[in-house]
Amino acid sequence: MSSSIVIGPLLRHVDHDSAAVWVETDGPARVTVRLTGPGPQEGRSAEAATFSAHGHHYALVELTGLPAGTDAPYEVLLDDQVVWPEPGDDRPGCRIRTLTPGSPVDMGFGSCRTSVPHDADGHATHGVDALRTFGIAHATGQPGAPALPELMLLLGDQVYADATSDAMQEFIASRRSLEQGPGEELADYEEYAHLYWLAWSEPWMRWLLATLPTLMIFDDHDVRDDWNTSAVWRSEMEQTDWWHQRIVAALGSYWVYQHLGNLSVAERAQDEIWREVVSRGRTDEHPDVTDLLDDFAARVDQHPDTYRWSYARDLGSTRLVVVDSRAARVMGRGQRAMLDEAEMHWVSDQLQGSDGIDQIIIGTSLPFLLPRGLHHLEAWNEAVCDGALGRPAAAVGEWLRKTVDLEHWAAFHSSFLQVCSMVGELARGERGPSPASVVFLSGDVHHSYVTRVDPASLVDDETLTGGHVERAAQGDAPSMQVLQLVCSPIRNPLPRIMRLATAAMAHGLAIPLGAMAGRSGQVPAQPWRWDDLAGPWFTNNIAVLRVDGTDLRASWWTGEVHGDDHDHPVLAEVETLGLPQGD
Numbered sequence: 001m002s003s004s005i006v007i008g009p010l011l012r013h014v015d016h017d018s019a020a021v022w023v024e025t026d027g028p029a030r031v032t033v034r035l036t037g038p039g040p041q042e043g044r045s046a047e048a049a050t051f052s053a054h055g056h057h058y059a060l061v062e063l064t065g066l067p068a069g070t071d072a073p074y075e076v077l078l079d080d081q082v083v084w085p086e087p088g089d090d091r092p093g094c095r096i097r098t099l100t101p102g103s104p105v106d107m108g109f110g111s112c113r114t115s116v117p118h119d120a121d122g123h124a125t126h127g128v129d130a131l132r133t134f135g136i137a138h139a140t141g142q143p144g145a146p147a148l149p150e151l152m153l154l155l156g157d158q159v160y161a162d163a164t165s166d167a168m169q170e171f172i173a174s175r176r177s178l179e180q181g182p183g184e185e186l187a188d189y190e191e192y193a194h195l196y197w198l199a200w201s202e203p204w205m206r207w208l209l210a211t212l213p214t215l216m217i218f219d220d221h222d223v224r225d226d227w228n229t230s231a232v233w234r235s236e237m238e239q240t241d242w243w244h245q246r247i248v249a250a251l252g253s254y255w256v257y258q259h260l261g262n263l264s265v266a267e268r269a270q271d272e273i274w275r276e277v278v279s280r281g282r283t284d285e286h287p288d289v290t291d292l293l294d295d296f297a298a299r300v301d302q303h304p305d306t307y308r309w310s311y312a313r314d315l316g317s318t319r320l321v322v323v324d325s326r327a328a329r330v331m332g333r334g335q336r337a338m339l340d341e342a343e344m345h346w347v348s349d350q351l352q353g354s355d356g357i358d359q360i361i362i363g364t365s366l367p368f369l370l371p372r373g374l375h376h377l378e379a380w381n382e383a384v385c386d387g388a389l390g391r392p393a394a395a396v397g398e399w400l401r402k403t404v405d406l407e408h409w410a411a412f413h414s415s416f417l418q419v420c421s422m423v424g425e426l427a428r429g430e431r432g433p434s435p436a437s438v439v440f441l442s443g444d445v446h447h448s449y450v451t452r453v454d455p456a457s458l459v460d461d462e463t464l465t466g467g468h469v470e471r472a473a474q475g476d477a478p479s480m481q482v483l484q485l486v487c488s489p490i491r492n493p494l495p496r497i498m499r500l501a502t503a504a505m506a507h508g509l510a511i512p513l514g515a516m517a518g519r520s521g522q523v524p525a526q527p528w529r530w531d532d533l534a535g536p537w538f539t540n541n542i543a544v545l546r547v548d549g550t551d552l553r554a555s556w557w558t559g560e561v562h563g564d565d566h567d568h569p570v571l572a573e574v575e576t577l578g579l580p581q582g583d
Helices: 120-126 130-140 166-173 189-200 203-211 231-238 243-262 265-270 272-281 290-302 341-350 372-385 391-403 413-427 496-519
Strands: 005-014 019-025 030-035 045-049 051-053 056-063 071-078 081-084 095-097 105-110 151-154 214-216 311-315 318-323 359-364 437-442 448-453 463-465 468-470 481-486 530-537 542-548 551-560 570-578
Touching: 005 071, 005 081, 005 095, 005 189, 005 203, 005 214, 005 243, 019 030, 019 071, 019 243, 030 056, 051 272, 051 290, 056 243, 056 265, 105 130, 130 203, 130 542, 130 551, 130 570, 166 189, 189 203, 189 243, 214 243, 231 243, 231 391, 243 290, 265 272, 272 290, 318 341, 341 413, 359 542, 372 391, 372 413, 413 437, 481 530, 530 570
Parallel strands: 105 151, 151 214, 318 359, 359 437, 437 481
Antiparallel strands: 005 019, 019 056, 030 045, 030 071, 045 056, 051 056, 071 081, 071 095, 105 542, 311 318, 448 481, 448 530, 463 468, 542 551, 551 570
């Protein structure tokens, strides 16, 4: 009996001369990716044998040496039998498109996507899936839809391991009792594998993920709500009898399903796990790496400084830096940091100016810039947690931190100040030629907005002294812009009452409350001033950022059901903005 594809194909890292295609299969197989025609690349192919973990079989096929600007359909073969495209599928053939030097880059982004049925009931409870609708629009040639981006950056919560659907709960119940920990949440690798299948196997999603290159990074729900909020949270989890197996499964499956495809050919060749997979493959055509993956995941959970999930790549004159804002945290009263020392040093290395770089895009699941009032409140809460108002207040502060998710960059304020300092140095030309913009792309907060930093606040000479900012005389405002673009959720909208509360709190009430907190003396001085440019929007969204040299344009898109055709929602524009540039 011939093998078949379980999940995929997923088109992952694509650059000017290479492309990576990932698949999960139902058994050991030799996987071939072959370009079809007509065209000069017709017949070109690459292959790889599967490896396995926890009884699941995977392959990552690397096509290298492709010409820049390649645009060709492809097919997937298992043991020399064509299995993709599937017979009878009338969707357009999936294509591999390598980057073209000097051309504009369209970068989609978004976060927070639940996987429930795409029917009337699912749309009533979770709204229309903006990413699936994006795929339908491109597969059917919907007029007015944005061009298919060069890549889609998925900024966390691709799967929800702690808020499971009915289908996922049925699968869990078929294996174990829901009365035992962790109940309806995921417990092990097998359950993660099924959750990824639920997320990525719907036919329109499958077509999109086979056509549109994706890059990914985790957020909390890929593991569990409030993952690594604080040392208190972590201690509570480690006292359970199920957490160790859960975190090992979460990180191990993340490496396989998400992280492996983020890497370039050269980066994979240096990755410690991939090197071992390749090494074992020399003596065993289909190696089982379960032990390797579990040991690795257990180690990096306890010692996050031994592995880096963050990554960077240059897209022509645009540098993309994707930062892990979850696993590399330092947690403890008085010593909190969003990134450990090694990770922060790596970020610093990426934030360097160059004559060939026009834009620096920083992807981080958690917004770097919250609405200003909310930012002050989170910074104030961190000070309270660290004992600024005494031990009893610190305990209340920790409870508040976990209960209402006060764990963004503002709540790891020393890290916030460090990144502000780096970006300020970029603006002042102290790290090489300044780019036109530094743009933060984020998700997480279940609403979308755009903020802009006052350029005049970037010229202060900032030095960190005891967590505070010392200011020198202000000079002329730099030409470099700093922007925060948020797109969240893809499919997990806030209830209407929560939308009103969030709008009032984040963009209204938090402003005077934050100002009061700032004047309390417990919040360190802020190096920047920033204000809303657009939003907030609370619909399920997917966003597209167009980078054309020094010019930026961003648009947000949602899905709408017309009539009763729930199978084929239509893409609708929420907002399009020409983003400001320096004088």
